[in-house]
Amino acid sequence: xxxxxxxxxxxxxxxxxxxxxxxxxxxxxxxxxxxxxxxxxxxxxxxxxxxxxxxxxxxxxxxxxxxxxxxxxxxxxxxxxxxxxxxxxxxxxxxxxxxxxxxxxxxxxxxxxxxxxxxxxxxxxxxxxxxxxxxxxxxxxxxxxxxxxxxxxxxxxxxxxxxxxxxxxxxxxxxxxxxxxxxxxxxxxxxxxxxxxxxxxxxxxxxxxxxxxxxxxxxxxxxxxxxxxxxxxxxxxxxxxxxxxxxxxxxxxxxxxxxxxxxxxxxxxxxxxxxxxxxxxxxxxxxxxxxxxxxxxxxxxxxxxxxxxxxxxxxxxxxxxxxxxxxxxxxxxxxxxxxxxxxxxxxxxxxxxxxxxxxxxxxxx
Amino acid sequence: xxxxxxxxxxxxxxxxxxxxxxxxxxxxxxxxxxxxxxxxxxxxxxxxxxxxxxxxxxxxxxxxxxxxxxxxxxxxxxxxxxxxxxxxxxxxxxxxxxxxxxxxxxxxxxxxxxxxxxxxxxxxxxxxxxxxxxxxxxxxxxxxxxxxxxxx
Amino acid sequence: xxxxxxxxxxxxxxxxxxxxxxxxxxxxxxxxxxxxxxxxxxxxxxxxxxxxxxxxxxxxxxxxxxxxxxxxxxxxxxxxxxxxxxxxxxxxxxxxxxxxxxxxxxxxxxxxxxxxxxxxxxxxxxxxxxxxxxxxxxxxxxxxxxxxxxxxxxxxxxxxxxxxxxxxxxxxxxxxxxxxxxxxxxxxxxxxxxxxxxxxxxxxxxxxxxxxxxxxxxxxxxxxxxxxxxxxxxxxxxxxxxxxxxxxxxxxxxxxxxxxxxxxxxxxxxxxxxxxxxxxxxxxxxxxxxxxxxxxxxxxxxxxxxxxxxxxxxxxxxxxxxxx
Numbered sequence: 073x074x075x076x077x078x079x080x081x082x083x084x085x086x087x088x089x090x091x092x093x094x095x096x097x098x099x100x101x102x103x104x105x106x107x108x109x110x111x112x113x114x115x116x117x118x119x120x121x122x123x124x125x126x127x128x129x130x131x132x133x134x135x136x137x138x139x140x141x142x143x144x145x146x147x148x149x150x151x152x153x154x155x156x157x158x159x160x161x162x163x164x165x166x167x168x169x170x171x172x173x174x175x176x177x178x179x180x181x182x183x184x185x186x187x188x189x190x191x192x193x194x195x196x197x198x199x200x201x202x203x204x205x206x207x208x209x210x211x212x213x214x215x216x217x218x219x220x221x222x223x224x225x226x227x228x229x230x231x232x233x234x235x236x237x238x239x240x241x242x243x244x245x246x247x248x249x250x251x252x253x254x255x256x257x258x259x260x261x262x263x264x265x266x267x268x269x270x271x272x273x274x275x276x277x278x279x280x281x282x283x284x285x286x287x288x289x290x291x292x293x294x295x296x297x298x299x300x301x302x303x304x305x306x307x308x309x310x311x312x313x314x315x316x317x318x319x320x321x322x323x324x325x326x327x328x329x330x331x332x333x334x335x336x337x338x339x340x341x342x343x344x345x346x347x348x349x350x351x352x353x354x355x356x357x358x359x360x361x362x363x364x365x366x367x368x369x370x371x372x373x374x375x376x377x378x379x380x381x382x383x384x385x386x387x388x389x390x391x392x393x394x395x396x397x398x399x400x401x402x403x404x405x406x407x408x409x410x411x412x413x414x415x416x417x418x419x420x421x422x423x424x425x426x427x428x429x430x431x432x433x434x435x436x437x
Numbered sequence: 438x439x440x441x442x443x444x445x446x447x448x449x450x451x452x453x454x455x456x457x458x459x460x461x462x463x464x465x466x467x468x469x470x471x472x473x474x475x476x477x478x479x480x481x482x483x484x485x486x487x488x489x490x491x492x493x494x495x496x497x498x499x500x501x502x503x504x505x506x507x508x509x510x511x512x513x514x515x516x517x518x519x520x521x522x523x524x525x526x527x528x529x530x531x532x533x534x535x536x537x538x539x540x541x542x543x544x545x546x547x548x549x550x551x552x553x554x555x556x557x558x559x560x561x562x563x564x565x566x567x568x569x570x571x572x573x574x575x576x577x578x579x580x581x582x583x584x585x586x587x588x589x
Numbered sequence: 590x591x592x593x594x595x596x597x598x599x600x601x602x603x604x605x606x607x608x609x610x611x612x613x614x615x616x617x618x619x620x621x622x623x624x625x626x627x628x629x630x631x632x633x634x635x636x637x638x639x640x641x642x643x644x645x646x647x648x649x650x651x652x653x654x655x656x657x658x659x660x661x662x663x664x665x666x667x668x669x670x671x672x673x674x675x676x677x678x679x680x681x682x683x684x685x686x687x688x689x690x691x692x693x694x695x696x697x698x699x700x701x702x703x704x705x706x707x708x709x710x711x712x713x714x715x716x717x718x719x720x721x722x723x724x725x726x727x728x729x730x731x732x733x734x735x736x737x738x739x740x741x742x743x744x745x746x747x748x749x750x751x752x753x754x755x756x757x758x759x760x761x762x763x764x765x766x767x768x769x770x771x772x773x774x775x776x777x778x779x780x781x782x783x784x785x786x787x788x789x790x791x792x793x794x795x796x797x798x799x800x801x802x803x804x805x806x807x808x809x810x811x812x813x814x815x816x817x818x819x820x821x822x823x824x825x826x827x828x829x830x831x832x833x834x835x836x837x838x839x840x841x842x843x844x845x846x847x848x849x850x851x852x853x854x855x856x857x858x859x860x861x862x863x864x865x866x867x868x869x870x871x872x873x874x875x876x877x878x879x880x881x882x883x884x885x886x887x888x889x890x891x892x893x894x895x896x897x898x899x900x901x902x903x904x905x906x907x908x909x910x911x912x913x
Contacts, residue, residue: 077522194790195872470594478601485602489816587879
């Protein structure tokens with residue numbers, strides 16, 4: 073055997089497939105990765121520290137910028153934490169609206185994942201198709217709250233805006249359209265031999281490993297752990313809707329793909345039920361103008377598109393939190409990456425990294 | 438204009454494989470004209486980049502700075518050397534490539550002369566090549582079984 | 590060598606450059622339509638001058654040679670890649686009278702010369718002294734050694750049926766029946782292998798944007814980059830023309846529709862191949878480098894070898910034997 077040397081290769085922060093400013097320092101022997109070291113923090117803005125100096129209403133727009141692909145769920149977790157401590161009784165209509173926008177946002181987020189993932193492994197077209205459908209969701213959000221990406225929609229005690237006229241019909245139209253398009257995507261991608269070869273049996277981990285690494289969301293379910301906070305620890309009004317939780321078997325990239333596609337379908341089901349049962353009434357509860365959260369601590373958790381999003385809030389009874397801590401699922405899911413990359417080749421690197429579905433705004437906070 | 442063919446003349450088979458180039462009615466002048474045409478294409482292929490780079494030099498700016506001429510490595514200063522003893526994992530494929538490339542050198546004249554040879558010596562011409570290819574194919578299967586054809 | 594001999598090749602050079610200009614626009618338009626976009630439409634009517642504008646921009650762009658690069662080789666590599674791309678055009682017969690170099694070993698010449706480009710890519714990748722470029726260049730070599738053999742072997746059946754390596758002769762032999770029918774296995778192997786030779790999706794590993802950023806030409810800018818791109822698209826031209834000549838009967842009309850001139854027939858078939866290449870690019874994901882080599886050695890090569898002997902055996906069957 074000839075003597076060969078290992079080479080240090082720097083992937084990111086300026087690299088098309090790191091989905092932002094993520095950096096990986098990999099040691100490669102030929103094209104095989106022998107070691108991978110993730111470097112994070114390029115997008116660190118100190119959201120948690122900043123929050124200590126902001127009133128609760130002011131924190132909400134900061135959370136928009138954490139997981140910017142799914143800002144609604146971030147909005148929710150921080151108002152939910154404050155509402156839990158304050159014990160606010162929310163109007164029904166507000167709860168339903170929250171569920172609708174969060175599930176729509178989940179669909180939008182999974183669509184971005186679908187498009188960029190296929191782009192990562194070299195297929196160009198699905199990206200544009202997915203963004204065409206995502207655009208409809210963004211238009212819906214635009215009509216609802218005037219923003220397409222950073223919504224700043226939820227308030228302690230409800231939501232900022234009631235639905236505009238005809239909005240619910242547009243949502244209904246979107247649901248039926250999306251169902252058709254989802255079939256189209258699966259025809260386009262799931263039957264493709266190259267796609268199957270690039271995803272089946274790649275990046276495998278067991279259910280135990282997934283739990284050991286603290287994975288959550290699709291990354292956990294793809295390995296076969298049947299755990300979804302929406303069903304197992306219901307928050308908001310999720311207990312009123314019927315939906316299934318897709319679970320994978322092998323924990324490979326293909327299972328993650330099927331799980332996410334199925335989640336889009338289940339989210340459509342939830343939105344459909346919520347729109348059908350949509351109640352009348354106000355969208356804001358009676359809360360004081362200046363919100364002071366009573367002294368205490370609370371940890372709340374929810375199922376964001378990326379996994380368990382948690383918020384730990386400590387209040388000293390002021391109008392600003394004493395300490396705010398987010399459990400950011402992208403950050404925790406990323407921990408398994410060095411273990412998954414070991415022994416893989418460079419082409420699988422982007423596939424595995426894409427499969428985890430990180431959002432750098434959330435990793436770095 | 439019908440052009441030259443390479444074929445193996447049957448009368449030469451006894452003395453080993455010998456290739457004869459025939460000029461089926463093509464004069465020497467035309468023969469060389471055709472080949473000089475390929476030379477012209479080569480020269481033009483060289484002339485285009487030469488012209489383009491010359492014109493480019495007159496038109497484009499040239500302000501190199503230390504930061505500009507640094508090697509790209511995903512946005513950070515490059516570390517380590519890229520001229521390492523790189524592990525080329527496919528060098529065994531490369532050996533196979535040489536073997537099979539030589540095989541094609543034998544296959545092509547055979548294929549050109551196949552009809553002629555078929556009439557002269559019968560199906561033996563096929564059997565002969567079959568044996569030759571089979572030997573190499575056994576080699577390929579051996580490499581396959583030895584897991585040389587895996588990218589480790 | 591008389592001066593008039595230069596006229597044809599010079600015109601051909603401009604035809605090829607014109608083709609590249611239009612092909613890039615056509616590719617962007619077609620992929621745009623396939624992805625429910627419009628494609629370039631700002632520069633000139635229907636975006637017709639988009640590529641011209643791009644080329645001018647590249648011409649005016651600063652030529653950056655990285656500090657650590659091997660300067661001579663770095664500057665030479667795009668030329669090494671481009672020259673063979675244009676040189677192979679010499680032997681392509683477009684009609685029975687329109688062929689520049691009607692040489693006896695035309696097919697062999699094409700295949701031999703076209704592999705030189707890999708050296709240009711390898712040299713460019715190595716000379717850049719960039720890790721991504723090095724990996725891209727290595728992949729390019731891996732691809733070449735895996736696909737050259739099936740590509741060449743797949744053509745043996747065609748050569749046996751035509752009895753010549755002269756490309757005009759091969760087209761003449763398809764008067765009765767295009768080789769795509771009797772040599773279907775050969776065609777499939779050849780087409781897949783030629784996609785790999787062209788470094789096009791799903792075999793665009795040497796440049797694999799999402800993995801290696803731009804692969805072997807990551808350090809190239811301005812016109813040096815343009816020559817790599819030019820070489821790639823001239824190969825699209827040459828390979829599509831070769832496929833037309835070898836399998837689609839060249840200028841021979843279909844169903845005896847002789848009212849169209851032979852050149853138009855050639856262009857129709859040629860455009861069909863170019864369109865198929867673009868279509869594939871818009872559809873398929875990228876294959877992985879180890880899978881690519883497995884496909885080449887374990888599927889395409891045995892298939893091509895099988896095709897040779899199948900063709901030889903079918904020759905013996907009376908009736909259809911005359912087609913082989």
